[in-house]
Amino acid sequence: MERLFQKSVRRRSICLNGQWNITYDPKNEGEKRGYAKGHNPTDNQIYVPSCWNFELGKYDYMGTVWYSRQFTTAETIHSRLVFHAVSGHTVVYLDGKELGSHYGSYTKFSFDIPGLPAGEHLLVVKVDNTVNDEDTLPLKYVDWFVWGGIYRGVELEQFECLSIDRIKVDTRWDGYKVDKVLVTAYVKNWSVKSVSDEFEVKVNGERLAHTKKTIESGELGEVAFHLSDFTPALWDTENPNLYMIQVLCSSDDLFERTGFRKVERKERRILLNGREIFIKGVNRHNDDPELGYAINPPLILRDMQIIKDLGANAIRGSHYPNDPVVLDYCDQLGFLFWEEIPFWNHPAEALANPLLEERARRTMREMIIRDYNHPCIIIWGIQNESKSSSPAGLRLFTKIADDIKSLDTSRLISFASACGRDDICFDLVDVVCWNMYPGWYDDQPLGDLKVKLVKALEGHRKWLEENGQIKPFVITEFGAGAIPGETTFDVGIRWTENYQLQLLESIINAIVESGAVQGFYIWQFCDGRTALPTNISIGRPRTYNNKGLVDEHRKPKLAYYAVREVFKGIPTYK
Ligand code: ADA
Numbered sequence: 001m002e003r004l005f006q007k008s009v010r011r012r013s014i015c016l017n018g019q020w021n022i023t024y025d026p027k028n029e030g031e032k033r034g035y036a037k038g039h040n041p042t043d044n045q046i047y048v049p050s051c052w053n054f055e056l057g058k059y060d061y062m063g064t065v066w067y068s069r070q071f072t073t074a075e076t077i078h079s080r081l082v083f084h085a086v087s088g089h090t091v092v093y094l095d096g097k098e099l100g101s102h103y104g105s106y107t108k109f110s111f112d113i114p115g116l117p118a119g120e121h122l123l124v125v126k127v128d129n130t131v132n133d134e135d136t137l138p139l140k141y142v143d144w145f146v147w148g149g150i151y152r153g154v155e156l157e158q159f160e161c162l163s164i165d166r167i168k169v170d171t172r173w174d175g176y177k178v179d180k181v182l183v184t185a186y187v188k189n190w191s192v193k194s195v196s197d198e199f200e201v202k203v204n205g206e207r208l209a210h211t212k213k214t215i216e217s218g219e220l221g222e223v224a225f226h227l228s229d230f231t232p233a234l235w236d237t238e239n240p241n242l243y244m245i246q247v248l249c250s251s252d253d254l255f256e257r258t259g260f261r262k263v264e265r266k267e268r269r270i271l272l273n274g275r276e277i278f279i280k281g282v283n284r285h286n287d288d289p290e291l292g293y294a295i296n297p298p299l300i301l302r303d304m305q306i307i308k309d310l311g312a313n314a315i316r317g318s319h320y321p322n323d324p325v326v327l328d329y330c331d332q333l334g335f336l337f338w339e340e341i342p343f344w345n346h347p348a349e350a351l352a353n354p355l356l357e358e359r360a361r362r363t364m365r366e367m368i369i370r371d372y373n374h375p376c377i378i379i380w381g382i383q384n385e386s387k388s389s390s391p392a393g394l395r396l397f398t399k400i401a402d403d404i405k406s407l408d409t410s411r412l413i414s415f416a417s418a419c420g421r422d423d424i425c426f427d428l429v430d431v432v433c434w435n436m437y438p439g440w441y442d443d444q445p446l447g448d449l450k451v452k453l454v455k456a457l458e459g460h461r462k463w464l465e466e467n468g469q470i471k472p473f474v475i476t477e478f479g480a481g482a483i484p485g486e487t488t489f490d491v492g493i494r495w496t497e498n499y500q501l502q503l504l505e506s507i508i509n510a511i512v513e514s515g516a517v518q519g520f521y522i523w524q525f526c527d528g529r530t531a532l533p534t535n536i537s538i539g540r541p542r543t544y545n546n547k548g549l550v551d552e553h554r555k556p557k558l559a560y561y562a563v564r565e566v567f568k569g570i571p572t573y574k
Contacts, residue, residue: 008255009246016156026061030066038122043068051087063128067150082110082155087147106342107370136359159251190218196213237277237336243258245373265412267470278518281315281521282549310564312567321370328374368408372408381415397425415428434473436477473517480504483542498558508570
């Protein structure tokens with residue numbers, strides 16, 4: 001499922017989910033063996049969407065895999081083959097010929113096939129989810145498992161001559177009132193002639209604007225509408241008002257859902273529709289122990305309900321573009337979302353690598369274009385814990401920040417720094433964010449953690465302001481590992497649920513008491529599988545990152561209840 005609502009009334013689409021053939025190719029011999037033209041008879045079957053690591057014996061497999069299937073079309077028609085996400089570098093072949101390729105495991109991509117002939121077709125997909133130390137997103141040294149596979153849906157869309165490819169909704173504000181809503185539809189003309197058509201916009205089923213436009217042959221035209229008599233109710237965490245926007249032409253239509261809210265930062269404060277907010281958030285991997293990245297909508301909804309019950313108002317989608325279903329639920333439930341790309345502890349040498357630069361910038365672009373209309377997203381995150389104290393970091397992150405601004409000026413920009421006072425990239429952001437693990441990766445005793453942290457946070461705030469960073473300051477990560485079920489009568493025993501509870505309580509209380517920060521995200525919502533052996537996994541019992549408030553099956557740990565109590569005393573709005 002791509003979204004939580006109907007995508008179109010008129011568009012035809014053939015669903016290519018279901019049984020596919022699969023062949024593992026650990027030695028990378030598939031090309032030589034002609035797999036692009038069809039597999040060998042020893043193929044197994046796999047259900048798409050899914051991650052291949054749940055096949056017996058493939059739990060650790062990272063490498064090349066070939067997928068194939070046949071499909072039949074009834075007529076010769078312009079077609080677009082859409083992959084909603086594939087984990088790994090993907091090369092796609094149709095009827096034995098290469099259609100194209102895509103790098104980036106978390107965003108959707110597609111291939112246009114004008115006039116695809118009627119009949120039987122063979123679709124072959126090569127996927128390689130190998131990670132390395134130089135140019136992959138993430139690198140091999142990482143703290144989550146990079147599952148492999150075609151893990152979101154695949155479909156073949158069909159168009160007669162025009163396709164409404166995307167809708168972008170922008171707001172012009174008069175203070176905190178909506179002055180004008182601008183709807184832009186990106187329309188492709190697939191035919192060999194220019195096409196004039198009438199376009200209309202409906203909001204919640206009511207026709208609010210229409211216009212005539214000619215789109216040249218092969219062009220991706222922009223059709224713009226101003227909805228001047230439309231005064232929507234605003235979206236916020238308490239009243240997440242949403243509107244269905246539909247753009248139609250004679251042969252196609254597309255729905256998008258959005259909400260209207262203004263996000264700003266004013267000096268130290270983060271404002272939502274003019275009201276100062278305090279972020280009480282969790283970091284969440286979009287991951288499940290039985291499904292990996294293919295975690296399905298009912299399980300996503302359950303996570304959202306747990307996070308609501310906890311009393312959090314924000315989620316950081318660590319560390320990659322999330323499933324649009326997650327974002328749809330956040331829109332519906334009024335969560336404030338931080339979305340980022342999978343830069344994770346990239347060292348300076350990697351940040352200077354041109355291939356990595358190209359991959360990162362494209363991923364950011366694909367994420368912003370795909371998720372532009374979600375009101376829940378308030379922050380675009382450039383990176384996590386990469387070398388933002390290096391000239392290479394400054395160069396690349398400046399380019400990425402500029403890319404973000406060229407695509408979207410309606411949201412805040414940030415990143416999660418691990419460089420502290422050595423960071424040289426804070427000028428690029430609206431919100432300064434630090435990850436810190438007091439009481440976990442150092443030997444600070446729990447006893448005086450709170451008092452020391454209050455002082456440290458006040459000191460950091462002072463240092464930021466002395467260095468010209470009069471901006472919101474948010475702690476993006478802190479936490480402690482707790483093995484589910486491990487409890488003790490003693491105080492201060494690491495890996496127990498008691499220790500995690502005491503540490504989280506102390507840190508949250510210190511954050512609130514210090515008054516130095518505008519919010520925080522706990523690391524992390526739930527336990528999750530870590531990467532194959534590197535020196536990270538040595539410190540990860542069960543090969544899991546055990547810092548979840550709930551375990552991987554979403555069973556609450558002691559800390560869950562304690563944090564829920566603490567959250568009750570922290571209002572969202574000041
Ligand atoms: C980092 C990182 C997280 C996680 C965490 C931890 O800050 O951003 O992904 O690895 O540390 O558990 O140590």
